[in-house]
Amino acid sequence: MAYDLPALFGPHGWATWAELTDRIDRSTLTAWVAAGSVRRIQPGVYALPAVADDWRVRVRAAVRACEGVLSHHTALALWGLLPPGGPVHLTVDLARSGRGPAGVVLHRSRDVTDPLRRVDGLPVTCAERAVVDTWGRPHGAHRSDLRAAAITAVRRRLCLPRQLAGEIERRPCLPGRAALVDLVGLLADGCQSELEIWGCLQVLRAPGMPRFTQQRRVTVGGRVHRLDAAYDDVLLAVEMDGAAWHGSREQRERDIRRDALLATVGWQTLRFSYRRLTGEPEECRREIRSVHAARRRLLLGGVH
Structure with missing residues (x-):
């Protein structure tokens, strides 16, 4: 039986194992993966080759596979404060394992839902949490880019300086804390650019x-x-x-x-x-x- 793969995978070009095996048998899906006409991009998530490397597709697939909140560099990218790319960062409950699948970095936290927002329908940490999280664990992001992200977040009213200060207060051992405190103080005074x-x-x-x-x-x-x-x-x-x-x-x-x-x-x-x-x-x-x-x-x- 011939299948229309684009129609089967829908407008975004990806689907879960459960969604696909409701319409095709498992051996057919396994054969497609072996032939390269379908790619497994996360555990239980499959995509057409044309979109398998698309960053937003990988982000959505990671959320579906790991059931976490997008955070750190990924959250800043979704807020438009850093360029997209790199591994997908997700924050999960403290009771969960910190080991993620390939291409996903998991961060464990006891208050996963407190800073939850939605961007393009995706669960994302609030801008102030994303700035402070990434400041402490930059994963390759340059400090100058993170300074720019904080400045832009305040200028675009994605967060207030006092909200950034509140996030910093929660992290007495944050790496580079003093420099971020100084920056937030200048933003609170009214500075809007470097x-x-x-x-x-x-x-x-x-x-x-x-x-x-x-x-x-x-x-x-x-x-x-x-x-x-x-x-x-x-x-x-x-x-x-x-x-x-x-x-x-x-x-x-x-x-x-x-x-x-x-x-x-x-x-x-x-x-x-x-x-x-x-x-x-x-x-x-x-x-x-x-x-x-x-x-x-x-x-x-x-x-x-």
Whole structure:
């Protein structure tokens, strides 16, 4: 009897042993596997060769085979915070064995369901848990990529800094804990990129610099604008422009319009490029101090 394999395996190209043997006999499935027309990708899970190496298919198959919650690097990939690939990471109950099938890394935990979320219908740990889990057990991920994942998670509102801090609090022995605590503190202060972190630590918070507010909200014409750093006493804004985001002509034009709009309610804006902030931090500090002092004289009548 001839079978239509794509129809048999469905739109995603994979199915379980139980689903397949409801419609075909076991010897037929075994023969297909031996011939290479079907591949066993997890215990009890089979796929057509065309999709057998697809990362998302492997992820779904691992969930079906191991009945865990996707976590660590895999969870970050599903949240869009790391590129997909590598072994599938699953967290399972503490009572389960920690040995997983080929291509699957199992992590044992006593609170598997507490951080459970759903992404594309799949069980996934929450973004803050995934960041902290992977920070402690990176499995080949670079620390710079994990920093970027934490920053992006907060900027995209997948989690809050206080939620990251809560996860860290649960892990007193987390490898690299101090560095992550420092990063989360900067995110809680309002930093939203590595450039803002650099500018905050190396320029804005340097000795002798005036006090400022991060991510200051200013409403003009019914629209809310966020200032990277604001000196409210003199209505001075400092913007830190990353090369990737602010390098296009269109974005520069938007920046000019935004600065002009803020000027209508009294704000002066200083903009510093990535090159200037990282290559000439003292020049940036000197310029901020100079403009701040000039505006104090202008707006406050020479008050010091």
